[in-house]
Amino acid sequence: MSEILITGTGLYTPANSVTNAELVDSLGRANERWNAEHKQEIESGELEERDMPSERFIERASGIGHRYVVEKEGLLDPGRLRPRLPTRGEGELSIQAEICLEAAQEALAQAGRKGAEIDAIIVGCSNLQRAYPAVAIEVQQALGATGFAYDMNVACSSATFAIQNAVDAVRAGSARCALVLNPEITSGHNNFELREFHFIFGDACTATVIEPEASANAGESWSVVGTRLATKFSNNIRNDAGFLNRSEETARDPHELLFRQNGRQVFYDVCPMVAEHIRSHLSDAGIAIGDVKRLWLHQANLGMNVTIARTLLGRDPEPEEAPVILDEYANTSSAGSVIAFHKHRDGLEVGDEAVLCSFGAGYSVGSILLRKRSD
Numbered sequence: 001m002s003e004i005l006i007t008g009t010g011l012y013t014p015a016n017s018v019t020n021a022e023l024v025d026s027l028g029r030a031n032e033r034w035n036a037e038h039k040q041e042i043e044s045g046e047l048e049e050r051d052m053p054s055e056r057f058i059e060r061a062s063g064i065g066h067r068y069v070v071e072k073e074g075l076l077d078p079g080r081l082r083p084r085l086p087t088r089g090e091g092e093l094s095i096q097a098e099i100c101l102e103a104a105q106e107a108l109a110q111a112g113r114k115g116a117e118i119d120a121i122i123v124g125c126s127n128l129q130r131a132y133p134a135v136a137i138e139v140q141q142a143l144g145a146t147g148f149a150y151d152m153n154v155a156c157s158s159a160t161f162a163i164q165n166a167v168d169a170v171r172a173g174s175a176r177c178a179l180v181l182n183p184e185i186t187s188g189h190n191n192f193e194l195r196e197f198h199f200i201f202g203d204a205c206t207a208t209v210i211e212p213e214a215s216a217n218a219g220e221s222w223s224v225v226g227t228r229l230a231t232k233f234s235n236n237i238r239n240d241a242g243f244l245n246r247s248e249e250t251a252r253d254p255h256e257l258l259f260r261q262n263g264r265q266v267f268y269d270v271c272p273m274v275a276e277h278i279r280s281h282l283s284d285a286g287i288a289i290g291d292v293k294r295l296w297l298h299q300a301n302l303g304m305n306v307t308i309a310r311t312l313l314g315r316d317p318e319p320e321e322a323p324v325i326l327d328e329y330a331n332t333s334s335a336g337s338v339i340a341f342h343k344h345r346d347g348l349e350v351g352d353e354a355v356l357c358s359f360g361a362g363y364s365v366g367s368i369l370l371r372k373r374s375d
């Protein structure tokens with residue numbers, strides 16, 4: 001049977017760069033204002049004072065130094081703390097479709113494909129800007145693609161779950177050439193009002209082309225040796241924004257309608273789950289961990305990635321073995337591991353084996369075993 005290949009990847013990076021210092025400054029000013037406005041309730045013990053954020057904490061606790069966002073003035077405005085995006089009409093391309101196209105162009109160029117040759121598009125991300133029609137179908141039309149397109153959401157694991165769907169569709173013959181897109185506008189659902197969350201995320205979009213070896217063009221390609229997904233329910237990462245909010249009897253606390261997490265518990269629960277997931281996937285595929293040349297892991301926390309790599313390798317990873325993009329991009333949700341793959345795959349030889357792995361809310365974990373097939 002023909003192997004299934006990744007023949008191209010693409011990345012859209014927003015033009016607006018936001019440093020930790022800028023975020024800490026805007027939230028610090030917002031907190032001073034909030035504390036002054038709620039002085040009486042704080043003094044009477046009704047409300048707790050909002051503590052000041054710190055750059056040192058952010059870098060030490062997460063490894064995040066910086067992020068890119070689709071709009072920065074609104075989210076840095078202490079009186080607003082969320083992006084300011086113009087409303088687009090039905091005749092205009094939606095913003096998620098627009099960033100998908102940016103990432104798609106690069107991935108298609110790498111694969112030597114035209115939009116019209118794509119016959120399956122899967123948009124996977126943590127939040128979709130509307131319920132329907134699917135963003136993927138809008139992208140399908142804009143690219144002149146054929147076949148079918150749909151949206152899906154498995155939070156930070158959306159890319160690997162979508163890649164498995166695409167691989168399965170191509171292997172089964174229900175698609176000839178699939179495109180997976182991960183338009184993560186995390187700044188729209190990040191909580192910039194609370195210091196425990198305001199630094200976590202950044203925006204980006206990734207694209208991946210998947211097709212069978214038999215019809216792939218020449219150029220760099222990666223064989224998909226195997227895919228494996230797993231889920232286990234947890235409330236430790238949660239966002240309650242949804243279509244039933246307006247029908248619920250009790251008004252929600254606004255903080256429940258954005259990303260929230262019990263980060264420390266996530267760290268403790270997810271690291272062993274991911275290490276065991278990768279270990280058993282490699283073992284079942286007959287690949288020794290010592291032969292794995294690169295781990296492109298989800299980018300949420302530097303400590304998490306070092307812990308997972310250390311558990312697998314039995315030693316600290318060399319920087320190039322488990323590449324980090326978190327310092328520059330922050331957590332870009334499902335796009336993170338694909339950004340690491342897109343930017344850090346130089347130096348591998350034909351035949352080298354590697355793992356792309358995402359993890360996050362659900363809990364969810366997805367691993368894609370890859371072997372370099374051609375340069």
Ligand code: COA
Binds near residue numbers: 300
């Ligand atoms: N600046 C200063 N202090 C801060 C702060 C900030 N921006 N954010 C939190 N703190 C404080 C906390 O309020 C807490 O204070 P307290 O001890 O007085 O209560 C203290 O720092 C420690 O907070 P904690 O949440 O325990 O820190 P942590 O070491 O667990 O780091 C994360 C927080 C989020 C960086 C870390 O838990 C993490 O990355 N977890 C992985 C989960 C993840 O990223 N998931 C995303 C989806 S996969």
